[in-house]
Amino acid sequence: MKRGNLVLIRFSALFSVIGAVLGAHMAGSGSYAFRPIHAHILVVGWLTLFAWGVYYEIFTISSKKLAVGHTWTAIIGTTCLVLGMWVYYLKPFDFSEGLSLGLYIGGGVTLLISFILFFITTFFITKKEDK
Template sequence: MQWNVLLLRMAAIYGFIGAFLGSHMAGAGSYAFKPIHAHILVVGWLSLFAYSSYYRSYHVPESSKLAFAHVWTAILGSIGLTVGMWMYNLNPFNLSTGFITVFYIVGGSTLLLSFLLFVFMTFRYSESRG
C-alpha cells in the first residue's frame, strides 16, 4: 500500500471519530471530551491528512526506511496520544494512574518523534512529483 493512501484512510477515520465526538458533546451538553476531540482532529485528522498530501506530492521511494518509520510513528503516536489522553482525563476502565500516565507519555513521545522524522523527510525528499 502506498504511504499516502494509508495516511489518508487513517485521517478519514480520525475525522469521523472527531466529528462524532463533537456531535455527541453538542447533543449531550457536556464538554468532557473537548481536549480529546481537539487532539483527535489536530493530530489525527489534520496531521495525517497533511502527511498524506506530502507523500502524494513529493517523490518518496516506497522502500524508504525513513518513510516507514515516519508513517508508523505518526499512526501509532496519534493513537497512543489520543487514547492516553482519553484514559488520563476520564479513566473509564479504572486503571492505575501510573499505567495511564506512562501510556499517555509514550504515545505523546512517539508522536513527537514522528514530527521530528517528518522534518528529516522534508529535507531528504523535496523533489516534487509534478
Template sequence: MDRTRFFVRVSAIFALIGAFMGSHMAGGGGYQLSAIHAHILVVGWLSLFAFAIFYKVFSIPKHSKLATFHVWSSFIGVFGLTSGMWLYYTQPVAGMETFNTIFFIVGGTVLLFAFICFAIMVFVHGALISED
C-alpha cells in the first residue's frame, strides 16, 4: 500500500467534508456543529495530510509493522472520532445515546493510540529522519 497516496486521498475527502460543513454553517447562520467541523479539518485533513508528508519525506520502511499500525489506527481513529462526534451531538436515532457515546470515545481512543504510535515511530526510526 502506498501510505502517502492513501493519506493524501483520505485527507482530501475530509477537507471537502470540512469545507462543505463550514460553508453550510456560515450560509445558514447555525454554528451548532462547529466542534465537529473543526475536528474534521484538524484531525481529518491536517493531521492525515501531515502524516502523508512524513511518509513521503522520510524513508520509513514499507514493511514496518509500526507504520502499518499507525496508518490504519489513524484512519480508523479519525473516522471513528469525527463520526462519533456527529452521532453524539446530533443523536439522529432515538435510543442510541449509549452507543453514540461509546463510538465517540472508542474513535478518540484509537486516534490517541495512532498519535502515540507516531511518537514511538519517530524515535524507533529516528536514524531515518534527517536533513541529509
C-alpha cells in the first residue's frame, strides 16, 4: 500500500473513531445536537476517505500531483467542514460568527474541490496489475 492510500485509510479510521464516540455520546446523553456533525464525520470522513484510499490501491493515477492534491483537499476539507459545523452550530468557543462560518464554508468548498478532483482523476487511471 502506497503512502497516499495509507494516509486516506488512517484519516478514515480516525474519523470512524470520532464518529462512533459522538454517536455513543448522543445515545448516552439523550441529546442529538451532534447529529449533523456525526453524520458528516461518518459519511465523508469515514466512508468517503476509505473508499478513496481503496480506489488508489486499485488504480494507478498517471498524474501524481492530481492524486496528491485530491488526497489533501479531501482530508483538509473534511476536517474543516466538521470542525466548522461544530463551532458554527454548537458554539463551544467565543468565536465570531464570521470566523466559524468561514471555517464551515471554507471546509465545504475545499471538500467540493476534492470531489471535483476525484472526478478528474478518473480520466487518468490505469488498473493495477495483479501481483
